[in-house]
Amino acid sequence: xxxxxxxxxxxxxxxxxxxxxxxxxxxxxxxxxxxxxxxxxxxxxxxxxxxxxxxxxxxxxxxxxxxxxxxxxxxxxxxxxxxxxxxxxxxxxxxxxxxxxxxxxxxxxxxxxxxxxxxxxxxxxxxxxxxxxxxxxxxxxxxxxxxxxxxxxxxxxxxxxxxxxxxxxxxxxxxxxxxxxxxxxxxxxxxxxxxxxxxxxxxxxxxxxxxxxxxxxxxxxxxxxxxxxxxxxxxxxxxxxxxxxxxxxxxxxxxxxxxxxxxxxxxxxxxxxxxxxxxxxxxxxxxxxxxxxxxxxxxxxxxxxxxxx
Ligand code: ADE
Ligand code: ZN
Numbered sequence: 001x002x003x004x005x006x007x008x009x010x011x012x013x014x015x016x017x018x019x020x021x022x023x024x025x026x027x028x029x030x031x032x033x034x035x036x037x038x039x040x041x042x043x044x045x046x047x048x049x050x051x052x053x054x055x056x057x058x059x060x061x062x063x064x065x066x067x068x069x070x071x072x073x074x075x076x077x078x079x080x081x082x083x084x085x086x087x088x089x090x091x092x093x094x095x096x097x098x099x100x101x102x103x104x105x106x107x108x109x110x111x112x113x114x115x116x117x118x119x120x121x122x123x124x125x126x127x128x129x130x131x132x133x134x135x136x137x138x139x140x141x142x143x144x145x146x147x148x149x150x151x152x153x154x155x156x157x158x159x160x161x162x163x164x165x166x167x168x169x170x171x172x173x174x175x176x177x178x179x180x181x182x183x184x185x186x187x188x189x190x191x192x193x194x195x196x197x198x199x200x201x202x203x204x205x206x207x208x209x210x211x212x213x214x215x216x217x218x219x220x221x222x223x224x225x226x227x228x229x230x231x232x233x234x235x236x237x238x239x240x241x242x243x244x245x246x247x248x249x250x251x252x253x254x255x256x257x258x259x260x261x262x263x264x265x266x267x268x269x270x271x272x273x274x275x276x277x278x279x280x281x282x283x284x285x286x287x288x289x290x291x292x293x294x295x296x297x298x299x300x301x302x303x304x305x306x307x308x309x
């Protein structure tokens with residue numbers, strides 16, 4: 001059973017599709033010599049921000065709503081080819097608006113259409129998570145969440161993503177309160193581009209039930225105890241953590257310590273195109289990180305139990 005709880009649509013957009021759409025439109029990306037190099041990390045990039053630049057370079061080529069329907073479809077088709085049983089797909093409608101000028105409500109409907117159709121065809125179960133982007137600033141947090149709530153039934157949860165070193169999570173507390181009041185689950189990127197204090201903030205101020213990454217929680221024993229006691233699952237993406245230089249190697253990744261502390265861990269891909277990875281490849285990488293067969297079996301159970309959909 002393969003369950004991926006953390007995969008960004010923007011980080012799944014295929015290089016070939018990005019190129020084809022850019023050529024169709026005469027978009028500036030069509031003139032890039034090595035699009036692969038622009039959109040895919042091949043090694044450590046030294047930080048979160050340069051990695052996000054690779055993830056975020058593709059959406060500008062998806063200039064029509066039908067392109068976002070295709071994006072949703074291809075994302076699920078790729079998941080089916082990997083052998084996934086269940087996939088939570090997250091995306092940031094306001095970021096897509098910024099890159100394309102498209103109405104975010106239209107983008108949500110188009111993505112949901114594509115995902116629904118491909119899910120029915122392939123049998124991969126799917127659920128959608130709406131992202132609020134830190135980088136757009138806390139002033140528009142409530143507006144971002146209202147866009148998601150205009151399509152409430154299409155989403156299982158809300159997330160906070162983007163540059164963790166920028167706007168603090170606490171500034172988004174009103175937006176997350178509104179999402180929780182509407183019955184959405186909460187996951188938050190934290191403990192990736194910043195330290196344990198960022199994970200504490202996600203739990204205390206935003207009501208996070210799961211944490212995207214969270215790996216720097218390993219630096220704070222009290223936090224590990226809190227996460228274990230509350231059953232707050234960490235969505236760990238090993239290859240992404242190498243590319244963002246959160247961990248220097250699989251072998252030195254703290255995932256084993258997280259599990260040993262009793263913290264539920266689910267293995268995820270984050271951005272399969274930008275990291276050139278798949279969920280089965282992440283399970284292989286986990287062996288290099290020192291996880292045993294028993295650990296991997298526990299990780300699969302964790303993912304099933306922490307699923308929002
Ligand atoms: N958006 C896409 N990938 C991300 C990551 N690893 N951290 C924060 N935001 C992201
Ligand atoms: Zn992520």
